[in-house]
Amino acid sequence: MAVRTYSPPWRRALGYLALAAFALFFLGPFLIQLATSFKTDADAANNSLSLVPNPVTYGAWERIFGFTDAAGLPFGRWLTNSVIVATFITLGRVVLDSLCGYALARLRFPGRQAVFWSVLGVLAVPGAVLLIPRFLVLKELMLFNSYPGMILPIAADAAGIFIMRQFFLQIPPSMEEAARIDGAGVFRTYWSVILPLARPGLITLTILSFQGSWNEFQMFLVATSDPQYNTLTTGLAKFSSGQLGSGTQYPVTLGAALLSTIPVAIVFFTFQRHFIGGQLSSAVKG
Amino acid sequence: MTTSIGSEPGTGGQGALAGTVQATAAPPRRSAGSALRRQERWAGWLFVLPALAILGVFLVVPIGLAFWVSLTRWDGLSSPFGGGAEFVGLGNYRDLITVDSLTRQNFVTSVRNNFYFVLFTVPLQTALALSLAVLLNNRFLRGRSFFRTAFFFPSITSSIATTLVFLFLFSGGGAVNELLAFLGIDGPNWTADSRGVFHQLLRPFGVDGPPAWAQGQVVNLSWWDWLAGPSITLCVIIALVVWTTSGTFMLMFLAGLQNINEEVLEAAEVDGATGWQRFRLVTLPMLRPTLILVLTLGLISTWQVFDQIYLTGNNPATITPAYLSYSQSFQNSAFGVGAAIAFLLFALIIVLASVQRRLVGTGEED
Numbered sequence: 001m002a003v004r005t006y007s008p009p010w011r012r013a014l015g016y017l018a019l020a021a022f023a024l025f026f027l028g029p030f031l032i033q034l035a036t037s038f039k040t041d042a043d044a045a046n047n048s049l050s051l052v053p054n055p056v057t058y059g060a061w062e063r064i065f066g067f068t069d070a071a072g073l074p075f076g077r078w079l080t081n082s083v084i085v086a087t088f089i090t091l092g093r094v095v096l097d098s099l100c101g102y103a104l105a106r107l108r109f110p111g112r113q114a115v116f117w118s119v120l121g122v123l124a125v126p127g128a129v130l131l132i133p134r135f136l137v138l139k140e141l142m143l144f145n146s147y148p149g150m151i152l153p154i155a156a157d158a159a160g161i162f163i164m165r166q167f168f169l170q171i172p173p174s175m176e177e178a179a180r181i182d183g184a185g186v187f188r189t190y191w192s193v194i195l196p197l198a199r200p201g202l203i204t205l206t207i208l209s210f211q212g213s214w215n216e217f218q219m220f221l222v223a224t225s226d227p228q229y230n231t232l233t234t235g236l237a238k239f240s241s242g243q244l245g246s247g248t249q250y251p252v253t254l255g256a257a258l259l260s261t262i263p264v265a266i267v268f269f270t271f272q273r274h275f276i277g278g279q280l281s282s283a284v285k286g
Numbered sequence: 287m288t289t290s291i292g293s294e295p296g297t298g299g300q301g302a303l304a305g306t307v308q309a310t311a312a313p314p315r316r317s318a319g320s321a322l323r324r325q326e327r328w329a330g331w332l333f334v335l336p337a338l339a340i341l342g343v344f345l346v347v348p349i350g351l352a353f354w355v356s357l358t359r360w361d362g363l364s365s366p367f368g369g370g371a372e373f374v375g376l377g378n379y380r381d382l383i384t385v386d387s388l389t390r391q392n393f394v395t396s397v398r399n400n401f402y403f404v405l406f407t408v409p410l411q412t413a414l415a416l417s418l419a420v421l422l423n424n425r426f427l428r429g430r431s432f433f434r435t436a437f438f439f440p441s442i443t444s445s446i447a448t449t450l451v452f453l454f455l456f457s458g459g460g461a462v463n464e465l466l467a468f469l470g471i472d473g474p475n476w477t478a479d480s481r482g483v484f485h486q487l488l489r490p491f492g493v494d495g496p497p498a499w500a501q502g503q504v505v506n507l508s509w510w511d512w513l514a515g516p517s518i519t520l521c522v523i524i525a526l527v528v529w530t531t532s533g534t535f536m537l538m539f540l541a542g543l544q545n546i547n548e549e550v551l552e553a554a555e556v557d558g559a560t561g562w563q564r565f566r567l568v569t570l571p572m573l574r575p576t577l578i579l580v581l582t583l584g585l586i587s588t589w590q591v592f593d594q595i596y597l598t599g600n601n602p603a604t605i606t607p608a609y610l611s612y613s614q615s616f617q618n619s620a621f622g623v624g625a626a627i628a629f630l631l632f633a634l635i636i637v638l639a640s641v642q643r644r645l646v647g648t649g650e651e652d
Contacts, residue, residue, distance in 0.1 A: 019421055019429075023436045026529070030439075032461055033451045048454065049461040092340075100337035108323070109330025115338065122341050125349070128590035128608035129632045132615055132625045133348030136355060140365065153344035156337035180322070186329035215444035217593050222616070233446045240450060241597055250454050257447035268442050272435065 030258075037061065037255030044250040060251035064259065075256055077228065078235035082214060082260070085150050085231060089213035092155030094206055098198070100156070101164025102190055106176065116165075123158040127218065135222040145226045154219055157212075160205055167201030168194065204274045211264050232260035356625035362615065371622070378626035389623060391506040392602070392610060393630075398507065400589060400606040402516040406524050408584040415532040415580065416573075419539035420565070434540075438533035445530070445593040452526040453477055453597065476522050480603030482514025483521060517603035523594045531587070535580045542576030543569070578646055585642065589635050607631045 031051055036044050037060050038053040064075045104116050134153055143149030179189040217233040240253050355366050356378055364370030382393045418437050422430055455461045456476035463473035496510035554564050592608040600613055607627055615624030
């Protein structure tokens, strides 16, 4: 009876055509970005739609990697800073969010409900409201213009705690009970029984934390003023704020922006299942 | 035998097991069970404490500090808590809302800009995300994971990187204008055009300037300026944000579509419903919870747009409250005003979110 799966060939062709057009819409800008990074400044400004650089030049990339002296972007410095802060923030979130999420899911202690509601409350605070508060507290604690000042404020996050709590709730309590029969304490149980079971959740949290901290902009913008602490996001943003449209240095700017995209892209394509998996676990039926 | 061990329901099981196992040791069962409970009590706090400390010290307390600053006149140099800032009470809020001043004009302009930004971005991103999800939700589609990845990819890229690309694409001689030139259209200088879109649409009808009725001033802006629509530069940001967010919302819609029972759709088809009717009368009502979620998230995030605005510079045609709060503080050294703007934005988001909740519910109840 169910014949609704059949659709005439012309309609299927139309569907694929629409999908291809959308794919071009979503990926086209990246292709133009890639092509532009191999163009000369003049070529980029005059033939910006062309995907074929004419002539092909590596000038932008040589500047990005510091092979040429001409007042290049201190890209190596930005990259190093991004790696440092993203590593520590990710590490902090994976450890602290999962500890807190586990306690909220499984441990019985007075005040647990209150802690849970506070975390939910924090989750509801709009990020844009935090610019000045974060600057204030870093200044008071003498952490302004320092790595700890960039890392500590976001080394734990309410969203991560919430995600981990949901993961731990899915693990059957019988696993813990078995460990405790063997006389394991709370921490021992957590470390050697629960964490291995929560691996998919930990991977998801790691990826989301890395992506979030690598792309973070507002926190680093208000935590630093000294250029030596610029990351890829703040460095690029300060370099080009209000200057775009004036038509200069597109190849080097877009090349640097592309390079800042690549680490997240690699993580995304490697662990795609974990990015999308949670939301679409039941999606692919066939 | 275990009733005395756990005071809360549901704790008896574990206590009993621990008690049984350690029964051979000297201490009585009862204390073995409550030792475990005690361990859980302090372990629980030990586990949550580091994360709570960070959220408290760097998020909750600072919001309180910033509220204090919003009641002062502070230049950002000395400490605002040791007498370095002059207390002005609600003066900053008054300047922003009731006093006819340049500060208020900027604030009102930023609210207008953001209003038009939300008005266009939220429906566009929701409609695009839903269309993509419907296109992808076909069992017989080949290359589905490729398309899903392609559509989602902009969502995970840094906002700074994508904004730089879009500002390039929309620059005067950029790719978008080259495309328009193929169609014989002379595109505007997108990134430097502060004219309102609605004004531009009125031009062909011979309306080049404000008609008499639109010249009256309402809260620092004329009717004409209030009704300008988003500036042409702001349209670039609208396109950009639609492009970067629809992938995420598409995933939410896809998950929602998976939950729709195929049999209901088949039954509708047997009853003679066309494809459009099935979508409108069966799919859409069943997607209501997802739709409400997407609209709520969209509304909350679009009122906070900042990164993209930062890159367009301090431009009255694009400033938003979030950006104004930043620029007043960090560029004009008026931290009191900046903080007050942040709290007004906070209040606005809370009010809008709860109004929406009142109007359409959470989508959970049905």
